[in-house]
Amino acid sequence: MDIGDATAALGGLLEAQDPADLDAMADTLIRHAAAPGDDVALLLISPHG
Structure with missing residues (x-):
């Protein structure tokens, strides 16, 4: 998958999520991104507290 396709797929995932539910978005x-056994670090910040 090239970078354009990967970026579009990521955008589609984000559009489908509730921005107030960061736990569901993180999951x-x-x-989507991690292969089994991979180490992953993810930081999501809500500007609305």
Whole structure:
């Protein structure tokens, strides 16, 4: 998958998420990006507290 396709796929995942539910968003992003056994670090910040 080239970078344009990967960016589009990531954008689609983010659009489908509720921005107020960071736990669900994190789960979705990690399931999409990580292979089993990979170490992953992810930081999501809500500007609305």
